[in-house]
Amino acid sequence: MTGGAQLAREAALAFRTGAQAAGNDALARFVDTLVNDLQSGHLSCPVQELEGMLNELFAAQQRGNWLWVADILEYRLIPLTG
């Protein structure tokens, strides 16, 4: 599992148990890793699809829809970004 995927799983696990602070921290680190991987060319995936997922993720995060954030991370973003 890549470092990014590990962080995504860590965030999803925290959100599912209601540990919001830990979840948001891991999520921020996951997004940082994602951006770095994209910029350095280590990540190749359909950018438009990724952008759509991230928009949905951030909207869910802002609403406090934590289980949906966890689902997007675990079942959509990890498969997409490897």
Added chain:
Amino acid sequence: MTESAGTMRGGHPPRREDHPVRLAAHGRQVAERWPDIWQALSGTEPARRIEPVEDTPEPTVAVDGIHLCSGYDRSGEADIQAARVPPRVAEAWVYGVGSGNLIRALLGRPRLRKLHVVILSLTVAKTSLARFDHDDWLSDPRVELSVAGSGDAVQFPFAACPPCLQLADDGAARLRDQILLELDTPYIRANLRERESVHRSQLADNERFLAHDGDVATLFGTRAGSVAVVAAAGPSLAEHYPWLRAQRGGLVLIATDAALRPLLAEGLKPDLVVCIDGAREGVLPHFDADLDALADRPLIYFPVVHPDVLSAWPGPRLAAYARHEIYREVRGRHPRGELFASGTVTHAAVDLAVGLGAREVHLAGADFGFPNGISHVSGSVHSAPVTDAPGIGPWVHDGYGRRIATQANLRGYLRDLEAYIGAHPEVAFVNRSRSGAYIAGARYPDGRP
């Protein structure tokens, strides 16, 4: 592991036309065992927005934009949530009904003899009873169902259903906040441990000050029967400037570090200033003012603050310790009094006021939220606009019963202050403003709670 929809373990949301039938069936079960709860549920208005989510492998439901469970693996999710409860306990608490899967996961443990299921939102519970299978746990004799009350305290061990925390009824808000604080505690502690090396280094640096500085305990009992005002840097502090000017001389004004500049800008000179935070960059700017007028006013500090803060103070300094392991050794060499603080300088300032012997402690600017769309009172270093609409992110009630936006940490500080107030019935606490958070145990200036 994903179980297919429709299994007993996973449960399943029925088709839309099934809802009244399912709700009625569950209603009979609830009414038989807990008639008062069914009466409350019956009188509850449905959620404003209920949206079936059907484009996921396991259909779920969103209430007011919040998914009640995973759309991919409900039972796996419930197992993760249930893992918070140690495996061999005989009694546990579940906060929030959710989809029923968490309750089911815990009841799957043969050692469990009693499971307290606490409803945090009647609306969510009613929606769930209409949408998901709950037959099994509603008829399980080990289950005790209740509705969260405003005076409830968190019970242990517990597991919680995140969407029910997010959608908690107003009456369950305090309990919800306590639960969230518990859930965040491991993260908060880990963060504190990370900062501990910096604090230890600053503590070592500060021994040169400690050796000569005074002891906060010398202040204890010196203002018995007085009225003290704790000025914190919440936006509502500005409401109190005229009152503070009119009262000067008749009360003890204690400023938190962040409130110092705004008070000085209004010509208000605090009697005591409190600083406890070890972050140099965040704290030192609070002291970037003309401090000459404070040459006779003590700074009360925890010795983890940055040495530059101590050097900047023109007057006497009195050290205090928090009840924390980091001070264990230094206490032996430099015994000093103790102040309560659980994350915010406001706690320490309030405990100082109580330590002085104040019969009344007025809280000014202790908002624990963002009334009027700003984070801090104007003139405070960190004052910034806040655009979050109350209700989307974390919130607390203000003194009018309305929701105001806040941050999770502020909400935690508020609940810890309320617990402190509850432990000090000998002191009258007064919340000077209804604009900030409602503080349980503190009355308002008009005498009303």
